[in-house]
Amino acid sequence: MTIKEKAQAVVEEFWMFDDWMDKYAYLIELGKDLPVIDSQFKTNNHLISGCQSRVWLHAEEQEGQIVFTADSDAVITKGIVSLLIRILSNHTPKEILEADFLFLESIGLQEHLSPTRANGLASMIKQIQLYARAFQLKSNQL
Amino acid sequence: MTFPVNQLRNDFPILSMQVHGKPLVYFDNGATTQKPRQVINRLVEYYETENSNVHRGAHHLSNLATVSFEGARNFIAHYINALKTEEVIFTRGTTDSINLVASSFHPFIQKGDEVLITAMEHHSNLVPWQQLCKNKEASLYVIPVLEDGTLDMPVAKKMLSQKVKILAFTHISNVLGTINPVKELVAEAHRYNIPVLIDGAQAIAHVQVDVQELDCEFYAFSAHKAYGPMGTGVLYGKSEWLNKLPPCQFGGEMIDQVSFVKTIFNKLPYKFEAGTPNVADVLGMEKALRYLDTLGIKNIQQHEDGLLEHATSSLLEIPGIKIIGQAKQKTAVISFIVEDIHPYDLGTLLDQMGIAVRTGNHCAQPLVESFGINGTIRVSFGLYNTLLEVDYFIDSLKKAINMLL
Numbered sequence: 001m002t003i004k005e006k007a008q009a010v011v012e013e014f015w016m017f018d019d020w021m022d023k024y025a026y027l028i029e030l031g032k033d034l035p036v037i038d039s040q041f042k043t044n045n046h047l048i049s050g051c052q053s054r055v056w057l058h059a060e061e062q063e064g065q066i067v068f069t070a071d072s073d074a075v076i077t078k079g080i081v082s083l084l085i086r087i088l089s090n091h092t093p094k095e096i097l098e099a100d101f102l103f104l105e106s107i108g109l110q111e112h113l114s115p116t117r118a119n120g121l122a123s124m125i126k127q128i129q130l131y132a133r134a135f136q137l138k139s140n141q142l
Numbered sequence: 143m144t145f146p147v148n149q150l151r152n153d154f155p156i157l158s159m160q161v162h163g164k165p166l167v168y169f170d171n172g173a174t175t176q177k178p179r180q181v182i183n184r185l186v187e188y189y190e191t192e193n194s195n196v197h198r199g200a201h202h203l204s205n206l207a208t209v210s211f212e213g214a215r216n217f218i219a220h221y222i223n224a225l226k227t228e229e230v231i232f233t234r235g236t237t238d239s240i241n242l243v244a245s246s247f248h249p250f251i252q253k254g255d256e257v258l259i260t261a262m263e264h265h266s267n268l269v270p271w272q273q274l275c276k277n278k279e280a281s282l283y284v285i286p287v288l289e290d291g292t293l294d295m296p297v298a299k300k301m302l303s304q305k306v307k308i309l310a311f312t313h314i315s316n317v318l319g320t321i322n323p324v325k326e327l328v329a330e331a332h333r334y335n336i337p338v339l340i341d342g343a344q345a346i347a348h349v350q351v352d353v354q355e356l357d358c359e360f361y362a363f364s365a366h367k368a369y370g371p372m373g374t375g376v377l378y379g380k381s382e383w384l385n386k387l388p389p390c391q392f393g394g395e396m397i398d399q400v401s402f403v404k405t406i407f408n409k410l411p412y413k414f415e416a417g418t419p420n421v422a423d424v425l426g427m428e429k430a431l432r433y434l435d436t437l438g439i440k441n442i443q444q445h446e447d448g449l450l451e452h453a454t455s456s457l458l459e460i461p462g463i464k465i466i467g468q469a470k471q472k473t474a475v476i477s478f479i480v481e482d483i484h485p486y487d488l489g490t491l492l493d494q495m496g497i498a499v500r501t502g503n504h505c506a507q508p509l510v511e512s513f514g515i516n517g518t519i520r521v522s523f524g525l526y527n528t529l530l531e532v533d534y535f536i537d538s539l540k541k542a543i544n545m546l547l
Contacts, residue, residue, distance in 0.1 A: 020162065021545070024491060024545065025545055028487075073516075074484035075546060076487045076491075077487075
Protein backbone atom coordinates (compact mmCIF):
# COMPACT_ATOMS: atom_id res chain seq x y z
CA MET A 1 0.00 0.00 0.00
CA THR A 2 1.14 3.54 -0.65
CA ILE A 3 1.39 6.09 2.13
CA LYS A 4 -1.78 7.71 0.83
CA GLU A 5 -3.70 4.43 0.90
CA LYS A 6 -2.52 3.66 4.40
CA ALA A 7 -3.49 7.14 5.59
CA GLN A 8 -6.92 6.70 4.00
CA ALA A 9 -7.35 3.40 5.83
CA VAL A 10 -6.58 5.14 9.15
CA VAL A 11 -9.06 7.90 8.36
CA GLU A 12 -11.75 5.32 7.63
CA GLU A 13 -10.97 3.53 10.88
CA PHE A 14 -11.58 6.77 12.76
CA TRP A 15 -14.90 7.33 11.00
CA MET A 16 -16.28 4.45 13.03
CA PHE A 17 -16.03 6.43 16.23
CA ASP A 18 -19.06 8.47 17.12
CA ASP A 19 -17.58 10.38 19.96
CA TRP A 20 -14.24 11.56 21.20
CA MET A 21 -14.08 9.00 23.99
CA ASP A 22 -14.01 6.07 21.60
CA LYS A 23 -11.43 7.85 19.49
CA TYR A 24 -9.13 8.49 22.41
CA ALA A 25 -9.74 5.04 23.86
CA TYR A 26 -8.50 3.69 20.53
CA LEU A 27 -5.44 5.95 20.56
CA ILE A 28 -4.68 4.81 24.10
CA GLU A 29 -4.99 1.20 22.99
CA LEU A 30 -2.65 1.84 20.06
CA GLY A 31 -0.24 3.51 22.44
CA LYS A 32 -0.22 0.56 24.80
CA ASP A 33 0.27 -1.87 21.89
CA LEU A 34 3.16 -0.01 20.28
CA PRO A 35 6.12 -2.40 20.17
CA VAL A 36 8.77 -1.34 22.63
CA ILE A 37 11.73 0.50 21.21
CA ASP A 38 15.14 -1.12 21.69
CA SER A 39 16.33 0.41 24.95
CA GLN A 40 19.65 1.38 23.37
CA PHE A 41 17.72 3.94 21.30
CA LYS A 42 15.91 5.46 24.28
CA THR A 43 18.63 8.03 24.79
CA ASN A 44 18.78 11.80 24.61
CA ASN A 45 20.08 11.48 21.05
CA HIS A 46 16.76 10.04 19.99
CA LEU A 47 14.67 12.37 22.12
CA ILE A 48 12.36 14.79 20.36
CA SER A 49 11.93 17.81 22.52
CA GLY A 50 8.30 18.55 23.23
CA CYS A 51 8.23 20.12 26.66
CA GLN A 52 5.73 17.84 28.38
CA SER A 53 5.71 14.36 26.94
CA ARG A 54 8.98 12.88 25.81
CA VAL A 55 9.19 11.04 22.52
CA TRP A 56 12.05 8.86 21.35
CA LEU A 57 12.25 8.11 17.65
CA HIS A 58 14.67 5.80 15.90
CA ALA A 59 15.00 5.15 12.18
CA GLU A 60 16.96 2.55 10.26
CA GLU A 61 17.24 1.62 6.63
CA GLN A 62 16.22 -1.83 5.41
CA GLU A 63 16.65 -2.45 1.69
CA GLY A 64 16.08 1.15 0.67
CA GLN A 65 13.15 1.66 2.98
CA ILE A 66 13.02 3.38 6.35
CA VAL A 67 11.73 1.56 9.41
CA PHE A 68 10.75 3.69 12.39
CA THR A 69 10.46 2.65 16.02
CA ALA A 70 9.40 4.97 18.81
CA ASP A 71 8.33 5.38 22.40
CA SER A 72 6.83 8.08 24.61
CA ASP A 73 6.18 8.48 28.31
CA ALA A 74 2.62 9.67 27.57
CA VAL A 75 0.31 7.02 26.21
CA ILE A 76 -1.83 9.26 23.97
CA THR A 77 1.31 10.65 22.40
CA LYS A 78 2.44 7.08 21.92
CA GLY A 79 -0.83 6.27 20.16
CA ILE A 80 -0.30 9.17 17.77
CA VAL A 81 3.30 8.13 17.09
CA SER A 82 2.09 4.63 16.45
CA LEU A 83 -0.26 5.95 13.74
CA LEU A 84 2.56 7.91 12.15
CA ILE A 85 4.83 4.89 12.18
CA ARG A 86 2.18 2.62 10.75
CA ILE A 87 1.68 4.98 7.81
CA LEU A 88 5.27 6.03 7.18
CA SER A 89 7.37 3.02 8.07
CA ASN A 90 8.59 0.75 5.26
CA HIS A 91 8.70 3.46 2.64
CA THR A 92 11.53 5.03 0.70
CA PRO A 93 12.89 8.41 1.78
CA LYS A 94 11.41 9.95 -1.38
CA GLU A 95 7.92 8.64 -0.59
CA ILE A 96 8.14 9.91 2.98
CA LEU A 97 9.29 13.34 1.90
CA GLU A 98 6.41 13.61 -0.54
CA ALA A 99 3.79 12.62 2.03
CA ASP A 100 1.34 15.18 3.34
CA PHE A 101 -0.11 14.95 6.82
CA LEU A 102 -3.65 16.03 6.04
CA PHE A 103 -4.99 12.77 7.44
CA LEU A 104 -4.28 14.11 10.96
CA GLU A 105 -6.85 16.79 10.29
CA SER A 106 -9.38 14.29 8.94
CA ILE A 107 -9.19 12.25 12.13
CA GLY A 108 -9.47 15.33 14.33
CA LEU A 109 -5.94 15.33 15.65
CA GLN A 110 -4.90 18.67 14.16
CA GLU A 111 -5.10 20.28 17.60
CA HIS A 112 -2.11 18.17 18.53
CA LEU A 113 -0.23 19.86 15.71
CA SER A 114 -0.43 23.35 17.19
CA PRO A 115 2.98 24.76 17.98
CA THR A 116 2.42 24.70 21.71
CA ARG A 117 4.93 23.49 24.19
CA ALA A 118 2.54 20.75 25.15
CA ASN A 119 3.39 18.05 22.67
CA GLY A 120 5.85 16.98 20.13
CA LEU A 121 3.68 15.98 17.17
CA ALA A 122 4.91 18.82 14.98
CA SER A 123 8.49 18.03 16.00
CA MET A 124 7.87 14.31 15.43
CA ILE A 125 6.87 14.95 11.83
CA LYS A 126 9.85 17.24 11.36
CA GLN A 127 12.15 14.58 12.78
CA ILE A 128 10.67 11.89 10.51
CA GLN A 129 11.32 14.16 7.53
CA LEU A 130 14.86 14.88 8.71
CA TYR A 131 15.59 11.15 8.92
CA ALA A 132 14.18 10.68 5.42
CA ARG A 133 16.31 13.52 4.06
CA ALA A 134 19.43 12.15 5.74
CA PHE A 135 18.89 8.67 4.30
CA GLN A 136 18.18 10.17 0.90
CA LEU A 137 21.42 12.14 0.95
CA LYS A 138 23.30 9.06 2.04
CA SER A 139 21.91 6.93 -0.80
CA ASN A 140 22.63 9.68 -3.35
CA GLN A 141 26.26 9.69 -2.27
CA LEU A 142 26.65 5.95 -2.70
CA MET B 143 -23.85 36.69 52.65
CA THR B 144 -23.23 34.11 49.96
CA PHE B 145 -20.85 35.04 47.20
CA PRO B 146 -22.94 35.87 44.09
CA VAL B 147 -20.86 33.65 41.81
CA ASN B 148 -23.62 32.78 39.32
CA GLN B 149 -24.44 36.43 38.84
CA LEU B 150 -20.75 37.34 38.46
CA ARG B 151 -20.24 34.73 35.78
CA ASN B 152 -22.43 36.85 33.51
CA ASP B 153 -19.74 39.53 33.60
CA PHE B 154 -17.30 37.20 31.80
CA PRO B 155 -18.36 36.67 28.17
CA ILE B 156 -15.88 33.84 27.54
CA LEU B 157 -17.38 31.64 30.27
CA SER B 158 -20.48 30.94 28.17
CA MET B 159 -18.29 29.34 25.52
CA GLN B 160 -18.38 25.67 24.56
CA VAL B 161 -15.18 23.65 24.15
CA HIS B 162 -15.40 20.40 22.16
CA GLY B 163 -19.17 20.70 22.57
CA LYS B 164 -19.00 20.95 26.37
CA PRO B 165 -19.39 24.03 28.57
CA LEU B 166 -15.98 25.56 29.29
CA VAL B 167 -14.66 24.89 32.79
CA TYR B 168 -11.73 27.23 33.16
CA PHE B 169 -9.35 25.98 35.85
CA ASP B 170 -6.16 27.57 34.52
CA ASN B 171 -6.42 30.87 36.36
CA GLY B 172 -2.85 30.61 37.59
CA ALA B 173 -1.72 31.03 33.98
CA THR B 174 -4.11 33.86 33.20
CA THR B 175 -7.57 34.92 34.26
CA GLN B 176 -10.57 35.72 32.06
CA LYS B 177 -11.67 39.31 31.67
CA PRO B 178 -14.99 40.81 32.78
CA ARG B 179 -17.00 42.92 30.36
CA GLN B 180 -16.19 45.98 32.49
CA VAL B 181 -12.47 45.61 31.66
CA ILE B 182 -13.06 44.80 27.98
CA ASN B 183 -15.38 47.79 27.66
CA ARG B 184 -12.84 50.07 29.28
CA LEU B 185 -10.33 49.28 26.52
CA VAL B 186 -12.92 50.00 23.85
CA GLU B 187 -14.03 53.19 25.58
CA TYR B 188 -10.45 54.44 25.75
CA TYR B 189 -9.77 53.86 22.06
CA GLU B 190 -13.14 55.31 21.06
CA THR B 191 -13.13 58.44 23.19
CA GLU B 192 -9.77 59.16 24.84
CA ASN B 193 -6.92 57.80 22.72
CA SER B 194 -4.01 60.20 22.71
CA ASN B 195 -0.43 60.30 23.92
CA VAL B 196 -0.03 61.15 27.57
CA HIS B 197 2.03 63.82 29.35
CA ARG B 198 2.49 65.91 26.22
CA GLY B 199 0.46 68.11 23.96
CA ALA B 200 -1.80 70.83 25.25
CA HIS B 201 -4.85 69.52 23.49
CA HIS B 202 -8.06 68.21 24.99
CA LEU B 203 -7.58 64.50 24.28
CA SER B 204 -4.04 64.43 25.61
CA ASN B 205 -5.20 66.01 28.83
CA LEU B 206 -8.04 63.53 29.08
CA ALA B 207 -5.75 60.54 28.57
CA THR B 208 -3.20 61.91 31.03
CA VAL B 209 -5.82 62.48 33.70
CA SER B 210 -7.15 58.91 33.25
CA PHE B 211 -3.65 57.39 33.20
CA GLU B 212 -2.47 59.19 36.33
CA GLY B 213 -5.84 58.49 37.93
CA ALA B 214 -5.17 54.79 37.40
CA ARG B 215 -1.79 55.12 39.07
CA ASN B 216 -3.42 56.88 41.97
CA PHE B 217 -6.06 54.18 42.40
CA ILE B 218 -3.56 51.31 42.12
CA ALA B 219 -1.29 52.99 44.71
CA HIS B 220 -4.30 53.22 46.98
CA TYR B 221 -5.31 49.60 46.23
CA ILE B 222 -1.97 48.19 47.36
CA ASN B 223 -1.66 50.85 50.07
CA ALA B 224 1.54 52.43 48.77
CA LEU B 225 2.68 55.43 50.77
CA LYS B 226 3.11 57.56 47.64
CA THR B 227 1.54 57.44 44.19
CA GLU B 228 4.93 57.75 42.44
CA GLU B 229 5.96 54.43 44.01
CA VAL B 230 3.82 52.70 41.38
CA ILE B 231 5.77 52.11 38.15
CA PHE B 232 3.91 50.73 35.14
CA THR B 233 5.69 47.85 33.42
CA ARG B 234 4.80 45.08 31.00
CA GLY B 235 4.10 42.70 33.88
CA THR B 236 5.71 40.73 36.67
CA THR B 237 8.62 39.48 34.60
CA ASP B 238 9.37 42.97 33.34
CA SER B 239 9.14 44.40 36.86
CA ILE B 240 11.61 41.87 38.25
CA ASN B 241 13.95 42.40 35.31
CA LEU B 242 13.82 46.14 35.93
CA VAL B 243 15.03 45.73 39.50
CA ALA B 244 17.60 43.05 38.61
CA SER B 245 19.04 45.16 35.76
CA SER B 246 19.13 48.37 37.79
CA PHE B 247 20.60 46.70 40.84
CA HIS B 248 24.17 46.41 39.52
CA PRO B 249 25.65 49.35 41.54
CA PHE B 250 24.54 47.66 44.75
CA ILE B 251 26.17 44.31 44.26
CA GLN B 252 29.85 43.46 44.01
CA LYS B 253 31.97 40.43 43.37
CA GLY B 254 31.53 37.89 46.17
CA ASP B 255 28.17 39.26 47.32
CA GLU B 256 25.09 37.06 47.56
CA VAL B 257 21.56 37.10 46.18
CA LEU B 258 18.97 34.96 47.94
CA ILE B 259 15.90 33.40 46.36
CA THR B 260 13.81 30.33 47.25
CA ALA B 261 13.40 26.92 45.66
CA MET B 262 9.77 27.67 44.81
CA GLU B 263 10.45 30.54 42.40
CA HIS B 264 9.17 30.32 38.85
CA HIS B 265 11.65 31.14 36.12
CA SER B 266 10.79 34.88 36.13
CA ASN B 267 12.08 35.30 39.66
CA LEU B 268 15.10 33.08 39.15
CA VAL B 269 16.71 33.71 35.76
CA PRO B 270 17.06 37.55 36.13
CA TRP B 271 18.94 37.06 39.44
CA GLN B 272 21.05 34.27 38.00
CA GLN B 273 22.11 36.61 35.20
CA LEU B 274 22.83 39.46 37.63
CA CYS B 275 25.02 37.15 39.72
CA LYS B 276 26.79 35.86 36.64
CA ASN B 277 27.58 39.38 35.42
CA LYS B 278 28.75 40.61 38.81
CA GLU B 279 30.52 37.40 39.89
CA ALA B 280 28.16 37.17 42.84
CA SER B 281 26.56 33.98 44.18
CA LEU B 282 22.93 32.94 44.01
CA TYR B 283 21.72 30.96 47.03
CA VAL B 284 18.41 29.14 47.28
CA ILE B 285 16.27 28.76 50.41
CA PRO B 286 15.01 25.16 50.47
CA VAL B 287 11.38 24.05 50.37
CA LEU B 288 10.15 21.35 52.76
CA GLU B 289 8.22 18.23 51.80
CA ASP B 290 4.87 19.87 52.60
CA GLY B 291 5.59 22.77 50.25
CA THR B 292 6.51 25.41 52.83
CA LEU B 293 9.77 27.31 53.10
CA ASP B 294 12.37 26.00 55.50
CA MET B 295 12.25 29.07 57.73
CA PRO B 296 14.99 28.10 60.23
CA VAL B 297 17.39 27.54 57.33
CA ALA B 298 16.21 30.74 55.63
CA LYS B 299 17.07 32.73 58.73
CA LYS B 300 20.55 31.20 58.84
CA MET B 301 21.16 32.05 55.19
CA LEU B 302 20.59 35.78 55.79
CA SER B 303 23.78 37.77 56.42
CA GLN B 304 25.54 41.05 55.62
CA LYS B 305 26.74 39.49 52.38
CA VAL B 306 23.19 39.12 51.02
CA LYS B 307 22.42 42.20 48.93
CA ILE B 308 18.85 41.36 47.96
CA LEU B 309 16.27 38.71 48.85
CA ALA B 310 13.65 37.89 46.21
CA PHE B 311 10.79 35.45 46.73
CA THR B 312 7.25 34.73 45.73
CA HIS B 313 4.24 35.75 47.80
CA ILE B 314 2.35 32.64 46.63
CA SER B 315 3.76 29.61 44.83
CA ASN B 316 2.28 29.07 41.36
CA VAL B 317 2.82 25.32 41.66
CA LEU B 318 2.17 24.54 45.32
CA GLY B 319 -0.26 27.30 46.24
CA THR B 320 1.71 27.99 49.42
CA ILE B 321 1.22 31.46 50.89
CA ASN B 322 4.63 32.42 52.18
CA PRO B 323 5.13 34.22 55.51
CA VAL B 324 6.17 37.41 53.74
CA LYS B 325 6.01 39.76 56.72
CA GLU B 326 8.08 37.48 58.89
CA LEU B 327 10.80 36.88 56.28
CA VAL B 328 10.95 40.56 55.32
CA ALA B 329 11.44 41.48 58.99
CA GLU B 330 14.27 38.93 59.28
CA ALA B 331 15.95 40.34 56.15
CA HIS B 332 15.67 43.87 57.48
CA ARG B 333 17.77 42.90 60.49
CA TYR B 334 20.66 42.90 58.00
CA ASN B 335 19.28 45.84 55.98
CA ILE B 336 18.62 43.52 53.05
CA PRO B 337 16.06 44.91 50.57
CA VAL B 338 13.33 42.43 49.63
CA LEU B 339 11.48 41.94 46.34
CA ILE B 340 8.18 40.07 46.42
CA ASP B 341 6.84 38.38 43.30
CA GLY B 342 3.10 38.96 43.64
CA ALA B 343 2.01 37.38 40.34
CA GLN B 344 -0.09 34.70 42.03
CA ALA B 345 -1.20 36.83 44.96
CA ILE B 346 -2.78 39.99 43.57
CA ALA B 347 -6.06 38.32 42.54
CA HIS B 348 -6.42 36.15 45.63
CA VAL B 349 -5.29 37.90 48.80
CA GLN B 350 -5.09 41.40 50.15
CA VAL B 351 -1.82 43.08 49.22
CA ASP B 352 -0.77 45.86 51.56
CA VAL B 353 2.79 46.82 50.71
CA GLN B 354 3.25 48.96 53.79
CA GLU B 355 2.17 46.13 56.03
CA LEU B 356 4.40 43.63 54.22
CA ASP B 357 7.16 46.27 54.43
CA CYS B 358 8.93 44.90 51.32
CA GLU B 359 11.10 47.22 49.23
CA PHE B 360 9.66 45.99 45.91
CA TYR B 361 6.45 44.22 44.88
CA ALA B 362 5.78 43.01 41.33
CA PHE B 363 2.54 41.88 39.70
CA SER B 364 0.78 41.48 36.34
CA ALA B 365 -2.66 42.75 35.41
CA HIS B 366 -3.60 39.68 33.39
CA LYS B 367 -3.52 37.35 36.38
CA ALA B 368 -5.99 39.65 38.14
CA TYR B 369 -8.76 39.86 35.51
CA GLY B 370 -7.01 42.72 33.71
CA PRO B 371 -5.44 42.95 30.24
CA MET B 372 -2.27 41.21 29.15
CA GLY B 373 0.87 43.23 28.60
CA THR B 374 0.81 45.48 31.63
CA GLY B 375 1.65 45.29 35.30
CA VAL B 376 3.23 47.09 38.19
CA LEU B 377 6.47 47.45 40.00
CA TYR B 378 5.92 48.94 43.41
CA GLY B 379 9.07 50.23 45.08
CA LYS B 380 9.75 52.24 48.20
CA SER B 381 10.66 55.70 46.91
CA GLU B 382 14.04 55.74 48.70
CA TRP B 383 15.03 52.64 46.69
CA LEU B 384 13.49 53.72 43.40
CA ASN B 385 15.35 57.04 43.72
CA LYS B 386 18.63 55.18 44.31
CA LEU B 387 18.30 52.73 41.41
CA PRO B 388 19.54 53.97 38.03
CA PRO B 389 17.11 53.61 35.11
CA CYS B 390 17.78 50.69 32.78
CA GLN B 391 15.80 51.87 29.76
CA PHE B 392 16.27 55.21 28.12
CA GLY B 393 14.26 57.38 25.76
CA GLY B 394 11.33 59.75 25.84
CA GLU B 395 9.17 60.29 28.94
CA MET B 396 11.94 59.27 31.33
CA ILE B 397 13.96 62.44 30.78
CA ASP B 398 13.85 65.92 32.26
CA GLN B 399 16.41 67.76 30.12
CA VAL B 400 18.31 66.44 27.12
CA SER B 401 21.26 67.90 25.25
CA PHE B 402 23.75 66.15 23.00
CA VAL B 403 26.22 66.20 25.88
CA LYS B 404 24.10 64.93 28.73
CA THR B 405 20.63 64.05 29.97
CA ILE B 406 18.99 64.73 33.29
CA PHE B 407 16.54 61.99 34.11
CA ASN B 408 12.95 62.67 35.06
CA LYS B 409 11.70 62.17 38.61
CA LEU B 410 9.70 59.17 39.84
CA PRO B 411 7.76 57.39 38.51
CA TYR B 412 8.64 58.53 34.96
CA LYS B 413 12.34 57.75 35.39
CA PHE B 414 11.48 54.07 34.84
CA GLU B 415 8.84 54.52 32.15
CA ALA B 416 10.75 55.15 28.94
CA GLY B 417 8.67 55.59 25.80
CA THR B 418 4.92 55.83 25.27
CA PRO B 419 3.19 53.79 27.94
CA ASN B 420 0.51 51.15 27.41
CA VAL B 421 -2.27 53.55 28.41
CA ALA B 422 -5.33 51.51 27.44
CA ASP B 423 -4.20 48.39 29.27
CA VAL B 424 -3.24 50.39 32.36
CA LEU B 425 -6.80 51.75 32.42
CA GLY B 426 -8.05 48.19 31.98
CA MET B 427 -5.89 47.12 34.92
CA GLU B 428 -7.38 49.88 37.05
CA LYS B 429 -10.86 48.68 36.10
CA ALA B 430 -9.98 45.09 37.02
CA LEU B 431 -8.67 46.08 40.45
CA ARG B 432 -11.73 48.24 41.02
CA TYR B 433 -13.83 45.19 40.15
CA LEU B 434 -11.99 43.17 42.84
CA ASP B 435 -12.29 46.06 45.26
CA THR B 436 -16.07 46.24 44.81
CA LEU B 437 -16.45 42.49 45.40
CA GLY B 438 -14.03 42.61 48.33
CA ILE B 439 -10.88 40.54 48.13
CA LYS B 440 -11.73 38.86 51.45
CA ASN B 441 -15.05 37.63 50.04
CA ILE B 442 -13.26 36.33 46.95
CA GLN B 443 -10.69 34.58 49.11
CA GLN B 444 -13.40 32.97 51.19
CA HIS B 445 -15.19 31.73 48.06
CA GLU B 446 -11.97 30.34 46.57
CA ASP B 447 -11.04 28.68 49.87
CA GLY B 448 -14.37 26.87 49.68
CA LEU B 449 -13.50 25.60 46.19
CA LEU B 450 -10.01 24.60 47.34
CA GLU B 451 -11.29 22.62 50.33
CA HIS B 452 -13.97 20.83 48.32
CA ALA B 453 -11.58 19.97 45.48
CA THR B 454 -8.82 18.83 47.84
CA SER B 455 -11.04 16.48 49.84
CA SER B 456 -12.66 15.09 46.67
CA LEU B 457 -9.29 14.51 45.01
CA LEU B 458 -7.92 12.70 48.04
CA GLU B 459 -10.74 10.14 47.75
CA ILE B 460 -9.47 9.05 44.33
CA PRO B 461 -6.96 6.18 44.61
CA GLY B 462 -3.45 6.89 43.32
CA ILE B 463 -3.64 10.67 43.65
CA LYS B 464 -0.90 12.59 45.34
CA ILE B 465 -1.23 16.32 45.99
CA ILE B 466 2.05 18.21 45.68
CA GLY B 467 2.07 21.04 48.19
CA GLN B 468 0.12 20.62 51.39
CA ALA B 469 0.88 23.81 53.25
CA LYS B 470 -1.69 24.96 55.79
CA GLN B 471 -1.65 28.44 54.26
CA LYS B 472 -2.69 27.90 50.65
CA THR B 473 -4.57 29.73 47.92
CA ALA B 474 -6.68 28.36 45.14
CA VAL B 475 -4.02 26.18 43.51
CA ILE B 476 -3.80 22.37 43.57
CA SER B 477 -1.01 20.47 41.87
CA PHE B 478 -1.29 16.72 41.77
CA ILE B 479 -0.08 13.59 40.09
CA VAL B 480 -1.81 10.28 39.47
CA GLU B 481 0.23 7.14 39.86
CA ASP B 482 1.29 5.56 36.53
CA ILE B 483 -0.39 8.25 34.45
CA HIS B 484 1.38 11.01 32.56
CA PRO B 485 -0.03 14.49 33.32
CA TYR B 486 -0.18 15.29 29.60
CA ASP B 487 -2.53 12.36 28.94
CA LEU B 488 -4.90 13.52 31.67
CA GLY B 489 -4.74 17.12 30.46
CA THR B 490 -5.64 15.99 26.93
CA LEU B 491 -8.66 13.98 28.06
CA LEU B 492 -9.87 16.70 30.45
CA ASP B 493 -9.66 19.16 27.57
CA GLN B 494 -11.93 16.90 25.55
CA MET B 495 -14.43 17.25 28.38
CA GLY B 496 -14.20 21.06 28.25
CA ILE B 497 -11.91 21.46 31.25
CA ALA B 498 -8.87 23.72 30.98
CA VAL B 499 -6.05 22.73 33.34
CA ARG B 500 -2.33 23.22 33.20
CA THR B 501 0.02 20.29 32.87
CA GLY B 502 3.80 20.18 32.95
CA ASN B 503 6.41 21.92 35.03
CA HIS B 504 4.60 25.30 35.26
CA CYS B 505 7.71 27.28 34.34
CA ALA B 506 9.25 26.19 37.63
CA GLN B 507 11.44 23.30 36.51
CA PRO B 508 13.80 23.20 39.51
CA LEU B 509 10.90 23.08 41.98
CA VAL B 510 8.96 20.37 40.18
CA GLU B 511 12.09 18.28 39.74
CA SER B 512 12.91 18.64 43.45
CA PHE B 513 9.76 16.63 44.16
CA GLY B 514 11.18 13.84 42.02
CA ILE B 515 8.54 14.17 39.31
CA ASN B 516 8.59 15.49 35.76
CA GLY B 517 5.34 17.41 35.87
CA THR B 518 1.99 17.81 37.55
CA ILE B 519 -1.60 18.60 36.69
CA ARG B 520 -2.55 21.92 38.17
CA VAL B 521 -6.01 23.27 38.75
CA SER B 522 -6.16 26.90 39.79
CA PHE B 523 -9.39 28.65 40.66
CA GLY B 524 -10.72 32.13 40.07
CA LEU B 525 -13.59 34.09 41.52
CA TYR B 526 -16.03 32.80 38.85
CA ASN B 527 -15.50 29.08 39.47
CA THR B 528 -18.22 27.07 41.19
CA LEU B 529 -18.58 24.00 43.37
CA LEU B 530 -20.58 22.40 40.55
CA GLU B 531 -17.60 22.85 38.24
CA VAL B 532 -15.39 21.18 40.84
CA ASP B 533 -17.78 18.21 40.95
CA TYR B 534 -17.84 17.97 37.16
CA PHE B 535 -14.04 18.10 37.14
CA ILE B 536 -13.79 15.30 39.71
CA ASP B 537 -16.19 13.10 37.71
CA SER B 538 -14.33 13.84 34.49
CA LEU B 539 -11.01 13.10 36.11
CA LYS B 540 -12.26 9.71 37.31
CA LYS B 541 -13.46 8.97 33.77
CA ALA B 542 -10.07 9.95 32.32
CA ILE B 543 -8.18 7.83 34.84
CA ASN B 544 -10.35 4.83 33.96
CA MET B 545 -9.58 5.30 30.29
CA LEU B 546 -5.86 5.52 30.87
CA LEU B 547 -5.29 2.75 33.39
